[in-house]
Structure formats: structure tokens, C-alpha cells
Amino acid sequence: MSASAEATVLITHAVGLHARPSVKFTKLAKSFAAEVEVAVAANGPWFDAKSIVKVMAAKAPKGTMLHIRAKGDGAAQAVKALVDLVQRDFDEDADHARSA
Amino acid sequence: MRVEGIPASPGYAEGPLFDLEQPPTSYKARASAEEEKVALVSAIGKAVDRLAALVESADGDAAGILEFHIAMLEDDALSGPALAAIGSGQPADAAWRAALDGEIAGYEASDQDYFRARAADLRDIRDQVLRALSEAGEAAGPPGAILYGEDIAPTRFLETDWSEGGGIALKRGSTASHVAMLARSRGVPMVVGLGDEAQTLTGVALLDAERGGLIFSPSPAEIEAFRQSASSFADRRGAAKTFLAEPAVTKAGTAVRVQVNIAYPSDVDGIDIATCDGVGLMRTEFLFGKTLPDEETQYRAYRKVLEWAGDKPVTIRTVDAGGDKPVPGFTVEETNPFLGLRGIRLSLARRDIFRVQIRALLRAAIHGNLKVMFPMIAMPDEYAQAAALFAEEGVALAAQGVAHRLPPLGIMVEVPSVALAPEAFADVAFFSIGSNDLAQYVMAAARDNAAVAHLNTVRHPAVLRLIAAIAAFGRERHIPVSLCGDAGGDPSAIPALLEAGLRDLSVAPAQLAMAKAAIADVSV
Numbered sequence: 001m002s003a004s005a006e007a008t009v010l011i012t013h014a015v016g017l018h019a020r021p022s023v024k025f026t027k028l029a030k031s032f033a034a035e036v037e038v039a040v041a042a043n044g045p046w047f048d049a050k051s052i053v054k055v056m057a058a059k060a061p062k063g064t065m066l067h068i069r070a071k072g073d074g075a076a077q078a079v080k081a082l083v084d085l086v087q088r089d090f091d092e093d094a095d096h097a098r099s100a
Numbered sequence: 101m102r103v104e105g106i107p108a109s110p111g112y113a114e115g116p117l118f119d120l121e122q123p124p125t126s127y128k129a130r131a132s133a134e135e136e137k138v139a140l141v142s143a144i145g146k147a148v149d150r151l152a153a154l155v156e157s158a159d160g161d162a163a164g165i166l167e168f169h170i171a172m173l174e175d176d177a178l179s180g181p182a183l184a185a186i187g188s189g190q191p192a193d194a195a196w197r198a199a200l201d202g203e204i205a206g207y208e209a210s211d212q213d214y215f216r217a218r219a220a221d222l223r224d225i226r227d228q229v230l231r232a233l234s235e236a237g238e239a240a241g242p243p244g245a246i247l248y249g250e251d252i253a254p255t256r257f258l259e260t261d262w263s264e265g266g267g268i269a270l271k272r273g274s275t276a277s278h279v280a281m282l283a284r285s286r287g288v289p290m291v292v293g294l295g296d297e298a299q300t301l302t303g304v305a306l307l308d309a310e311r312g313g314l315i316f317s318p319s320p321a322e323i324e325a326f327r328q329s330a331s332s333f334a335d336r337r338g339a340a341k342t343f344l345a346e347p348a349v350t351k352a353g354t355a356v357r358v359q360v361n362i363a364y365p366s367d368v369d370g371i372d373i374a375t376c377d378g379v380g381l382m383r384t385e386f387l388f389g390k391t392l393p394d395e396e397t398q399y400r401a402y403r404k405v406l407e408w409a410g411d412k413p414v415t416i417r418t419v420d421a422g423g424d425k426p427v428p429g430f431t432v433e434e435t436n437p438f439l440g441l442r443g444i445r446l447s448l449a450r451r452d453i454f455r456v457q458i459r460a461l462l463r464a465a466i467h468g469n470l471k472v473m474f475p476m477i478a479m480p481d482e483y484a485q486a487a488a489l490f491a492e493e494g495v496a497l498a499a500q501g502v503a504h505r506l507p508p509l510g511i512m513v514e515v516p517s518v519a520l521a522p523e524a525f526a527d528v529a530f531f532s533i534g535s536n537d538l539a540q541y542v543m544a545a546a547r548d549n550a551a552v553a554h555l556n557t558v559r560h561p562a563v564l565r566l567i568a569a570i571a572a573f574g575r576e577r578h579i580p581v582s583l584c585g586d587a588g589g590d591p592s593a594i595p596a597l598l599e600a601g602l603r604d605l606s607v608a609p610a611q612l613a614m615a616k617a618a619i620a621d622v623s624v
Contacts, residue, residue, distance in 0.1 A: 012400060014366060018214055019168040019221070026171065052168075053177040057206060059215045062397075089400075 003034070005076040006069040008042075009083045013090055017060040021090035026052045028085055032078035034070040042067055049082070102322075103297045105269070107312040108280040110610070111289030112330035113267030114323075117301045117316075118241030120249025120256075127193035127234045133186050140182060140192040143232035148173050150228070154258055162282060165254050169225055178203070178225075193233050200226035217274050224253030241266070246307050246314075252279050262288050267307040269314045271296055284370070340613030344375050348616040350598065351623045358615055359413075359606040361584055365401045368408045371609050378412035378469070379405060380532065380606020381584035384419050384457065388427045392453060398460035406468030413469045415532065415584075415606075417512065418457055418486070420475040422446050438546060443476025443512075448485055458493045465505035472507045473532050478515040480524045513581075514538045519566035522573040531574055532606075535585025539563050558587040564600050571601030582606060591618035598624045 011017055017025065029036045029049040036049035040060050047054035049068065060066055066086060070078040085091070130136045148170055155166045172178055181202070185195035200222060207219040241247055243264035247256075250271050257279045260266070268283060273292030283290040289309035306315040306326045310333055315322055348356040359380030362368060368379075382405055387393040406414050421427040422442025430453060434440035447454040461472055474486050487509050497504045513519050514534035522531075535558045540547045542563050545555035558564070567583070574581035582604035587593040589607030591614055597605065598619070607615045 012396065014401075019218065020164045023164075023168055023171045026175075048177070051175050051177040052171045053175045053203070056172075056218070057203070059207075059210050059212065061212050061214070 003073070003075040004069070004071045005079040006067070007079045007083050008065050008067050009086045011060055011062055011064045011066055011086060013086075013092060014062055017055065017058065017064070017066070019056070021092065022052050022055045024090050025082065025085060026050055026055055028081055029078065032070070032074050032081070034072035034075040034078045036068065036070045036075075036078050036082070039067040039069075040064050101297075101317060102313050102315045103294050105291040105294040105312045105314060106275060107290075107309045108268075108273065108275040108292045109283035109288060109290040109309060110333075111267065111287060111309045112326065112333055113244075113246055113265055113289045113307040113309070114326065114330070115244040115246050115266055115304060116242055117248045117269075117303070117305045118245040119301050120247050120252060127191065127230070129191045133189065136186045136190075136192040136195075137183055139233060140179065140186065140196055140229075143192070143196075143229050144173055144179060146232040147225075147228040150232075151255065154255065158258065162254075162258060165221070165282075166258075169221065169228075169255070172221075172225055173229070193230060196229055196233070197226065213274070220251050220274075220279070221254065223251065224255055227253060228255060246305055248301065248305075248314075254279050254282065257282055257288075262286060267291075267309060269294055269305075269307050336614055336617075340617045343616035343620060344613040346616070347377075348619045350619055351621065354598075354603065354624055356598065356619050357582070357604040358612065358619070359415075359582070359584075359604070360609045360612060361606050362405070362609070365404045367609060368405055371612075373409060373412060376412075376609075376612055378409055379414040379416075380582055380588075380604070382414060382416045384417060385421060385427070388419055388421055388430060392427075392429060393456075395456050395460045395463075398457060399463050402460060402464035402470070403467045406464055406470055409468055411469050413471055415471040415473055415510070415530075415582075416461060417473050417475055418444070418447055418454070418461075438540070444474045444482050444486060445476060447474075448482065451489065454486075455489065455493060458490055459497065462490065462494055462497055462504040462506065463502060465507045466503050470505075470507040471510060471530065473510040473512055473530070475512045475534070476515060476537075477511040477525075478517050483509075483511055483525065483528060510580075512537075513570050514541065516541050516566065519570050522570055526577055526579070528579065530580040530582070531570055533567060533570060533581065533583040533585065533602075535563070535567070535583055535587040538566065538585070539587075542566065558585065558590075558593055559596055564596055567597065567602065568600040575601070580604065589615045591615070594618040595622045595624075598622050 013021060037046040038049045039046045040058050047058055068079050068082050130139055151166050151170050155163050158166055182195040182199040186192055204219050204222045207215055207222055210216050244266045246267045246269050248269045251273050252268055252270060267289035270292045271294050275292060280290060289307055291307060291309045291312050291314060294314055303317060306318050348358045357377040359378045360371060360376045361381040362379055363383045364386050387398055387401060402416060420443045422431045423438045431446060432441055441449060477483055490506060490509060494504060494506050508529035510530035510532060511525060511528050512534045513531050514537035518525060536547055539556050539558045543555045543560060545552040547556060571581050583597060583602050584606035587597060588605035589611030
């Protein structure tokens with residue numbers, strides 16, 4: 001019996017899940033023990049959220065509903081943390097403010 | 101022989117052409133599949149090490165790109181298919197190439213510009229590992245060379261020594277690529293989209309990245325004309341730099357406000373807010389692409405620019421679709437679109453769409469110093485109707501408890517009726533002269549028709565007289581007047597505009613420094 005969690009989040013970042021956000025997204029996913037997957041449609045296909053190659057290959061533009069699911073230790077925390085990251089636009093605005 | 105392309109980073113370069121597509125040195129096959137696998141894994145490791153070393157000395161944007169390449173290379177999902185192919189008898193180089201070419205094809209097939217542009221990153225990743233596999237680095241181009249080829253890898257750009265000049269000339273490429281972004285920030289001239297003209301790659305070539313062109317085997321006359329353009333560009337850029345950081349002042353000591361025109365929220369990323377007096381025109385047509393934008397998308401775009409500007413003003417123009425800017429599902433087909441349902445006329449005809457934009461603007465207004473203006477106003481009633489919609493939506497947001505603020509509402513002066521009878525508009529918060537459209541309507545010369553381009557000039561006395569009239573009306577009634585057309589950034593038009601009484605111009609970000617330099621030369 002293992003924990004599992006699932007959520008859906010709208011990508012609002014201007015160019016979607018692109019290079020820099022994908023690095024952040026997969027790094028965060030890797031910080032959890034749970035198995036984490038993403039999909040751009042509710043019925044899949046599901047990709048390993050810890051693989052940047054797979055996440056980039058999803059080519060999710062702005063306006064995509066990103067589905068995130070996790071299984072195992074810390075599944076709920078993993079899904080919540082990843083949803084928060086997407087909702088914060090991957091902290092890209094904060095990065096720009098710092099460099100301005 | 102001149103080949104035309106698209107400028108991706110302005111400047112001039114004169115130097116030998118260096119072929120980016122020299123065949124890579126060959127790979128020596130190993131004795132067993134096991135050794136092939138080891139060779140590939142260690143080549144990937146070597147490529148990662150080289151990138152990590154480059155990250156040390158890279159700045160923000162460049163470091164972000166390199167970290168993305170490292171993350172891709174370190175992902176087993178990238179090498180997995182290649183290792184499997186080696187297991188079934190392929191040599192490491194062919195296996196890696198085939199695996200990466202598959203990924204590249206996937207990016208090239210994307211319908212999104214951004215993801216298509218990432219194919220260049222994948223090619224870079226592929227070639228770095230191939231290079232490490234063959235254990236012989238690519239021959240570097242001579243100092244000051246113009247690198248010429250299909251496309252160029254970001255690491256290739258970063259490894260090149262640009263201190264002696266040089267430039268980039270690409271048959272394909274994209275102005276949205278990472279390399280184009282880097283070239284602009286480093287001031288390396290770059291032209292893309294030159295096409296497949298077969299040319300001899302020997303001798304000196306001339307790269308004109310201001311207008312966008314590459315001259316092969318130039319004649320002495322071409323070289324001389326090129327050097328004149330290059331030196332004039334260098335003079336303008338050098339002289340302008342000293343003006344950029346300072347407020348604009350004329351020779352007589354008159355202060356002039358200089359704001360910027362932007363078309364995309366991301367435009368502000370490359371601008372230091374300290375170098376301008378705010379945003380004089382933020383276009384919103386970019387939001388109205390393939391699909392009509394929702395309120396949240398618009399709100400975020402406006403908020404980003406407002407927060408960037410701090411307490412400096414940001415003037416956002418409500419959507420100016422129609423004319424030469426059709427939007428599927430919004431604009432209508434007309435025989436004479438410049439005189440038809442465009443700008444505020446269209447917004448008032450499609451209030452469902454207009455109200456979404458109004459709500460987004462009202463909500464964004466709390467994040468900075470927002471001003472909103474309406475395009476193509478011809479009659480006072482149009483302004484009154486648009487202002488009433490702002491008031492209505494403000495009341496609705498208040499009822500829902502949504503934070504918002506009613507910004508000052510102004511109008512564009514581009515239809516001659518407004519410039520001729522401004523007294524009907526004494527209650528607007530400000531005027532912004534759209535000199536491109538004003539000139540087009542006064543001179544009856546379409547902006548998009550090269551055959552009548554000579555008629556379409558702001559410097560005609562008829563146009564200047566109207567500009568002077570609206571400036572005088574604004575002074576008399578204490579209504580601010582600015583100008584946001586192309587003329588504002590044109591050094592040859594700036595003296596006449598200041599003489600007409602304007603003290604507030606809004607220009608393209610790239611023209612900011614040169615506009616300030618031109619202002620300093622005027623004696624009003």
C-alpha cells in the first residue's frame with residue numbers, strides 16, 4: 001500500500017514548459033523519492049517527470065493543462081511542490097527582477 | 101554579390117568566411133560493443149565537463165542555456181537509445197547521431213517557434229559529444245572571421261573569441277534562437293535566413309547586420325561603401341552610448357521625456373528602466389494571435405511590465421486590430437481596411453472581447469503607474485463609450501471584491517479630425533500622437549505601399565502643423581501630449597518635432613540612445 005496523488009495545473013508561463021523551467025521542474029521532481037509522472041492529456045501518455053529529455057519532449061506551450069501524478073513516499077508533497085512551481089511561473093519573474 | 105537575410109543582431113563585420121560545416125574528424129571504431137559503450141559514456145562526461153567549465157565564466161542568460169545542455173546530457177533518457185543501439189552492433193558515433201537526430205526531428209516538427217528553435221540546442225548537444233568522441237576539437241575560425249553555415253551551436257558561439265570582431269551569417273537560423281539572444285547582448289553582428297545561394301567560401305566577405313545582408317567577393321566600391329556604413333554605425337552607437345544613461349536635454353537645456361515603445365512583455369527584459377522615462381506605448385496586439393487571450397493571460401502580461409517599470413508610467417494601448425493587423429475571429433474583411441472597422445471602432449463593435457481586456461487592465465492597474473489609451477478615436481462619443489465601459493467593469497469588479505484601480509484614460513491622435521478639432525476632447529487625461537497613422541491619413545498614402553512611401557512623411561508641413569496644434573492645445577488646457585510613432589526615434593525628424601512643441605517622445609528601445617543623442621543636438 002503506497003501513497004499516491006494527482007493534480008492538474010495550467011501553464012501560464014509565456015513560452016510554456018521551456019528550457020530553463022524544465023531544468024527547475026525536473027530538479028525539483030528529483031528531490032522526491034516518489035515516482036513522479038507528467039502528461040499533457042488526462043489519458044496520457046505519461047512521462048517521467050525526473051527526465052528533462054522526456055519533459056521537454058512533451059513540448060507543453062502556454063495554456064497547456066499539465067497533469068502531474070506521483071506514487072510512493074511523499075507523493076502528495078511532490079505533486080503540491082510541482083504544482084506550486086508551475087503556478088509561480090517557475091520563479092522566472094523573480095529571476096528577471098534580480099538581473100534588471 | 102549581395103545575398104539578403106534578416107538582421108538578428110545589428111552591426112557590421114568584414115573578414116574571411118569560415119565554413120561552419122567542415123566535416124567533423126572521423127571516429128575510430130572500438131574493438132567491442134562494451135568498449136563502444138564506455139567510449140560514448142566517457143565522451144558525454146567530457147562534454148559535460150567542458151560545459152561546466154564554461155558555466156563558471158558565463159553570465160545569466162548564457163549560464164541558463166549551458167545548464168539546460170548539461171541537464172539534457174546527464175539524463176539517461178538521452179543516452180539510453182544510443183547505448184541500446186551499440187548493444188545491437190552499432191558503433192558509438194553512429195548510434196549517438198541516430199538517437200539525437202530522432203530527438204531533433206521531434207523538435208523540428210513542433211508547431212511552436214520556441215520549441216522548433218530548440219532543435220539547434222539538440223544539434224549542439226549532439227555535436228559536442230561527437231567532437232569528444234573523435235577526440236579532436238573543431239578547427240577554430242581565424243580571429244575576426246564571419247562564421248557561415250546552416251546554423252550555429254550556442255557553445256560554439258561561447259567558445260569563439262569575439263575580441264577581434266567577426267560575425268555570424270546563417271543560411272537558416274532564427275532571430276529567436278539562443279545564439280541570436282547572446283549575439284545581441286554581446287554586440288556580435290548576426291544575420292539569419294540567407295538561404296542556399298551557392299557561393300565560394302574563399303576570401304573576405306562583408307556582413308551587414310544592420311539591414312541584413314552578406315556580400316561575397318566584394319568589389320573595391322562595395323568595400324568602400326560598406327566601411328562608410330560601418331563607421332557611421334560605430335559613430336552613432338558610440339556617441340549614443342554616452343547619452344543613454346542620462347536624461348534627455350536639448351542644447352538649450354530643455355528637458356525632454358523619452359519613453360519606450362514595446363510590443364511584447366518580454367521586450368522589457370533587455371531594457372534598463374533607468375535609461376528611459378517609462379513606456380509610452382505598450383501594444384497589445386501580440387496577445388491576439390491565433391486565439392483570443394483570456395483575462396488571466398492579459399493580466400499577467402500587463403502586470404509584468406508594470407512591475408518592471410516601478411513608479412514610472414506605462415501607457416497601454418487597447419487592442420488596435422484591423423487595418424494591416426487582422427486577427428482571425430475578431431477583425432472583419434473589408435475592401436479598405438485602413439478606413440474601416442479598426443482600433444476602438446472594432447473594440448466597441450465587439451464589446452465581449454473588449455470587456456475582457458478592460459477587466460485585465462483594471463486589475464493590473466494596482467501593480468504600477470498605469471495609463472490606458474484608445475487607438476483610432478475620431479469622435480468624442482467613442483471615447484465616452486470606452487470610458488463608460490471602464491467604469492462599468494470597475495463597478496462589477498468592486499461588487500466581486502476584486503482589487504482594481506481606474507487608470508487615467510487618454511486617446512491616440514492619429515485621425516486628423518482629432519488634431520483639427522481637439523476642443524471636443526478637453527476631458528481626456530492625455531493625448532498620444534500616432535505619427536505613422538496621422539501622416540498616412542493626412543497625406544492619403546498607405547503605410548504598407550512602397551509606391552507612395554515618399555508621400556508618407558511626418559515632416560510635411562501639413563502633418564507638422566497638426567502636431568503643433570495639438571501640442572499647443574495640450575499646453576493651454578494642461579493635458580499632457582506625447583508622440584509614439586516611428587518619427588519619435590528618427591534623428592532626422594526629432595528637431596522638427598521639438599520645434600512643433602513636443603517635449604515627450606516614445607521610441608523603440610534600440611533607438612533610445614540615438615534619440616537622446618539627437619535631442620542633445622537641437623537648440624529649442
